[in-house]
Amino acid sequence: MSDFWVFGYGSLMWNPGFEHLRAEQALLRGAHRALCVYSWVHRGTQERPGLVFGLDNGGACHGMAYQVSEDIWPGTLEYLRAREQTTMVYKEHWHNIELESGEKVEALVYMVDHAHQQYAGALPLERQLDIVTGAVGKSGKNPEYVINTAAHLEEMGIADTNLAWLAAQLKAMAGR
Numbered sequence: 001m002s003d004f005w006v007f008g009y010g011s012l013m014w015n016p017g018f019e020h021l022r023a024e025q026a027l028l029r030g031a032h033r034a035l036c037v038y039s040w041v042h043r044g045t046q047e048r049p050g051l052v053f054g055l056d057n058g059g060a061c062h063g064m065a066y067q068v069s070e071d072i073w074p075g076t077l078e079y080l081r082a083r084e085q086t087t088m089v090y091k092e093h094w095h096n097i098e099l100e101s102g103e104k105v106e107a108l109v110y111m112v113d114h115a116h117q118q119y120a121g122a123l124p125l126e127r128q129l130d131i132v133t134g135a136v137g138k139s140g141k142n143p144e145y146v147i148n149t150a151a152h153l154e155e156m157g158i159a160d161t162n163l164a165w166l167a168a169q170l171k172a173m174a175g176r
Contacts (some may be wrong), residue, residue, distance in 0.1 A: 008063050008064045011148070012064065013063055021067040023067075024065050025100040028055070032058060032060060034056045034122065037054040037090075043135055044142055045137060048136075052145065089118040091111050094109075125166060132166070
């Protein structure tokens with residue numbers, strides 16, 4: 001293998017934070033994006049958790065794939081582990097994904113760990129809204145994370161009605 005691929009489905013789509021050779025929309029089958037992880041660091045605290053996205057089993061997920069050259073891969077992997085594995089709520093997996101161009105590649109993905117205490121599971125939308133509202137972590141306000149992800153999906157032409165509803169509610173609460 002000469003180059004490596006990373007699949008982003010949440011903030012990695014709009015803020016990868018690492019050098020890459022190319023970025024392309026991609027499809028991951030067998031997992032879906034869900035606001036199913038209690039955030040104790042980036043978008044909340046243990047005292048006031050927020051919610052962030054995880055890849056949960058079943059369905060399919062449209063996101064972004066980033067190609068990383070072999071020579072910078074070790075540093076990129078170190079960066080990703082520091083960012084994504086702060087509390088070990090995600091497990092690293094290699095999955096086949098399909099790029100928008102039709103090319104199939106193997107990519108590193110971060111799947112949610114169902115056994116981890118931060119796994120929230122499938123929460124009703126109203127409960128998600130309650131948790132996200134007012135939560136803040138070291139990477140910023142939880143509502144901004146949800147709104148940014150929704151906006152990026154919309155720009156990419158990816159429909160997510162639940163996320164669009166949450167983003168609209170959060171914008172209305174913020175008076176936007």
